Amino acid sequence: xxxxxxxxxxxxxxxxxxxxxxxxxxxxxxxxxxxxxxxxxxxxxxxxxxxxxxxxxxxxxxxxxxxxxxxxxxxxxxxxxxxxxxxxxxxxxxxxxxxxxxxxxxxxxxxxxxxxxxxxxxxxxxxxxxxxxxxxxxxxxxxxxxxxxxxxxxxxxxxxxxxxxxxxxxxxxxxxxxxxxxxxxxxxxxxxxxxxxxxxxxxxxxxxxxxxxxxxxxxxxxxxxxxxxxxxxxxxxxxxxxxxxxxxxxxxxxxxxxxxxxxxxxxxxxxxx
Amino acid sequence: xxxxxxxxxxxxxxxxxxxxxxxxxxxxxxxxxxxxxxxxxxxxxxxxxxxxxxxxxxxxxxxxxxxxxxxxxxxxxxxxxxxxxxxxxxxxxxxxxxxxxxxxxxxxxxxxxxxxxxxxxxxxxxxxxxxxxxxxxxxxxxxxxxxxxxxxxxxxxxxxxxxxxxxxxxxxxxxxxxxxxxxxxxxxxxxxxxxxxxxxxxxxxxxxxxxxxxxxxxxxxxxxxxxxxxxxxxxxxxxxxxxxxxxxxxxxxxxxx
Ligand SMILES: NC(=O)c1ccc[n+]([C@@H]2O[C@H](COP(=O)([O-])OP(=O)(O)OC[C@H]3O[C@@H](n4cnc5c(N)ncnc54)[C@H](O)[C@@H]3O)[C@@H](O)[C@H]2O)c1
Ligand SMILES: NC(=O)c1ccc[n+]([C@@H]2O[C@H](COP(=O)([O-])OP(=O)(O)OC[C@H]3O[C@@H](n4cnc5c(N)ncnc54)[C@H](O)[C@@H]3O)[C@@H](O)[C@H]2O)c1
Numbered sequence: 435x436x437x438x439x440x441x442x443x444x445x446x447x448x449x450x451x452x453x454x455x456x457x458x459x460x461x462x463x464x465x466x467x468x469x470x471x472x473x474x475x476x477x478x479x480x481x482x483x484x485x486x487x488x489x490x491x492x493x494x495x496x497x498x499x500x501x502x503x504x505x506x507x508x509x510x511x512x513x514x515x516x517x518x519x520x521x522x523x524x525x526x527x528x529x530x531x532x533x534x535x536x537x538x539x540x541x542x543x544x545x546x547x548x549x550x551x552x553x554x555x556x557x558x559x560x561x562x563x564x565x566x567x568x569x570x571x572x573x574x575x576x577x578x579x580x581x582x583x584x585x586x587x588x589x590x591x592x593x594x595x596x597x598x599x600x601x602x603x604x605x606x607x608x609x610x611x612x613x614x615x616x617x618x619x620x621x622x623x624x625x626x627x628x629x630x631x632x633x634x635x636x637x638x639x640x641x642x643x644x645x646x647x648x649x650x651x652x653x654x655x656x657x658x659x660x661x662x663x664x665x666x667x668x669x670x671x672x673x674x675x676x677x678x679x680x681x682x683x684x685x686x687x688x689x690x691x692x693x694x695x696x697x698x699x700x701x702x703x704x705x706x707x
Numbered sequence: 708x709x710x711x712x713x714x715x716x717x718x719x720x721x722x723x724x725x726x727x728x729x730x731x732x733x734x735x736x737x738x739x740x741x742x743x744x745x746x747x748x749x750x751x752x753x754x755x756x757x758x759x760x761x762x763x764x765x766x767x768x769x770x771x772x773x774x775x776x777x778x779x780x781x782x783x784x785x786x787x788x789x790x791x792x793x794x795x796x797x798x799x800x801x802x803x804x805x806x807x808x809x810x811x812x813x814x815x816x817x818x819x820x821x822x823x824x825x826x827x828x829x830x831x832x833x834x835x836x837x838x839x840x841x842x843x844x845x846x847x848x849x850x851x852x853x854x855x856x857x858x859x860x861x862x863x864x865x866x867x868x869x870x871x872x873x874x875x876x877x878x879x880x881x882x883x884x885x886x887x888x889x890x891x892x893x894x895x896x897x898x899x900x901x902x903x904x905x906x907x908x909x910x911x912x913x914x915x916x917x918x919x920x921x922x923x924x925x926x927x928x929x930x931x932x933x934x935x936x937x938x939x940x941x942x943x944x945x946x947x948x949x950x951x952x953x954x955x956x957x958x959x960x961x962x963x964x
Contacts, residue, residue, distance in 0.1 A: 501808050533877070533881045534823065534826050534827050534830065534874075534877060534878045534881050535827060535830055535831075535881070537823075537827070539771055539820070539824070542820060542823060543820070546815060546819070546820075550815065550866060550870070551808065551811060551812065551815075554803075554806075554808075554811050554862075554863075554866065555808065557803050558803055558804065558806070561803060561804060585873070586869070586873060588873075588876060589873060589874075589876030589877040589879070589880050589953070590876070590877075590880050593877075594823060594874055594877040594878070594881075595823075597873045597874060597876070597877045598819060598823065598870035598871075598873055598874040598877075599870065600873065601854075601869035601870045601871075601872050601873030601874070602815065602819070602866035602867065602869045602870040603866075603869075604869050604873075605853070605854060605857060605865040605866055605868060605869030605872075606803075606857075606862055606863075606865055606866040606869070607857070608856065608857020608858075608865065609802070609803065609857040609858060609859060609861060609862040609865040609866075610803045610857075610862070611857060612857050612858065612859040613802045613803050613804070613859035613860075613862070614803075615859075616859050684857055700880065700884070
């Protein structure tokens with residue numbers, strides 16, 4: 435009865451028969467996306483390094499940075515669910531607040547591994563999964579949704595390693611989209627660029643500056659006057675995952691309360707160092 | 708000709724192509740150029756040809772210690788550091804299906820990590836030089852039109868150039884907030900006739916030669932020349948561009964128009 439909880443009228447079963455993987459689906463935007471995909475009738479596999487507390491879908495322990503973990507995940511899904519239609523590459527880390535001066539190579543590489551290599555591997559393995567979707571589905575077909583960030587559109591929010599990794603996701607999504615289009619795979623690929631979303635990704639920051647104060651600061655940075663709730667991003671993911679967006683590929687979808695729309699007064703959140 | 712009088716510019720990838728053309732121009736405009744490249748033979752030869760205004764240092768851009776040494780050698784040789792051009796890079800053809808994780812990482816390490824490390828290693832010395840030089844410091848990072856648009860055959864490359872495009876903005880904002888008097892911009896060339904794309908020129912595409920196919924991709928009807936990109940970079944290195952920072956400078960014969 436999640437649909438009722440979210441107060442939306444949705445054609446039930448719009449995605450019935452379809453199978454979705456959501457990486458990082460145990461928390462935040464991923465968990466909200468998994469819930470909405472499930473509400474729409476999809477069979478959802480939540481792939482995360484951390485176990486899901488509650489929420490929709492079958493949980494599979496998965497490390498997005500490890501190729502063998504991807505092989506195991508896809509093999510498992512193709513055996514258990516029999517096909518793959520929707521891939522949401524959402525697993526990601528903020529990587530702290532390091533600047534160009536304070537970031538070390540290790541931190542840089544760690545953030546690239548999760549946010550950039552993880553999405554690369556997710557696209558690569560998803561395409562294989564979507565290509566052989568089994569009986570009753572002769573052609574490949576699918577939708578890949580990669581979660582970038584406003585930090586993939588403009589800098590200023592987050593660390594140098596994070597903004598670089600999200601820039602990589604933004605562009606690699608276009609390469610994937612064009613490749614699949616050229617091959618006539620009927621697999622679409624888009625990037626989503628959320629503004630501030632109230633999720634546990636900010637836990638560390640809240641610890642540093644206090645949740646009340648931190649949230650007030652971030653709320654005020656959005657022209658809309660507030661951060662997003664995870665389900666508001668889930669809605670964007672659901673739309674891109676479904677055939678409702680069938681002509682949308684290689685696009686950058688910002689859902690950011692207007693943050694990248696106008697001129698912005700830049701205030702360092704934590705002292706820039 | 709002294710648009711860069713007294714400025715010292717460190718050029719990664721200075722042995723070839725766009726980096727080499729920029730080093731030439733820097734010296735011609737009265738500046739000093741330090742060519743930093745992993746290709747020692749070509750780098751030394753060009754530095755020799757350019758004379759007193761140039762110097763060569765061996766550098767692998769993925770090695771932080773080597774970057775620190777290159778910056779120290781620059782300051783020791785020419786007494787400061789005002790400009791940095793991150794031009795070292797590799798162009799690799801691969802798609803989402805045939806690119807391996809190792810190859811993805813290699814390309815992103817050279818183009819992405821290498822550019823980050825160049826900025827990181829140079830800022831302390833540049834900051835110092837900016838105190839006594841009104842114009843301050845300027846960092847120019849070479850991204851690509853493939854940091855603006857996608858290409859099916861350049862998956863890892865697109866990712867790496869997207870990273871460069873965005874990290875450039877971070878560096879610009881950071882230096883502005885810290886009041887370092889250092890600017891940072893990205894340059895996005897179309898296809899430029901350098902050794903990087905030479906292999907593609909001979910590969911036919913359909914019934915066209917590779918060269919013709921690439922030429923006709925550009926509305927201007929030809930490939931770019933390294934010196935045309937160098938001219939844009941020179942503007943960004945010089946004080947003429949003193950109000951530009953965090954921006955994307957496109958040099959592509961109309962390709963993304
Ligand atoms: N919250 C925001 O304001 C915001 C803004 C822009 C973009 N994003 C992006 O949205 C995505 C989701 O973020 P969120 O805010 O929901 O964060 P979150 O921390 O609530 O959730 C991220 C999830 O990813 C998982 N994860 C981390 N590393 C993993 C790995 N190697 N393999 C598998 N799973 C892994 C975590 O366990 C966690 O469950 C991230 O890519 C993030 O960068 C978030
Ligand atoms: N030529 C083009 O069409 C084109 C288009 C857009 C962007 N670019 C970019 O412009 C930059 C310069 O390219 P170019 O066309 O002059 O290529 P080039 O191959 O002529 O020169 C690149 C130089 O970088 C050096 N290099 C490579 N890896 C290195 C490493 N790890 N450490 C140190 N040096 C290294 C090479 O030795 C070479 O001298 C690159 O970043 C490239 O991606 C080129």
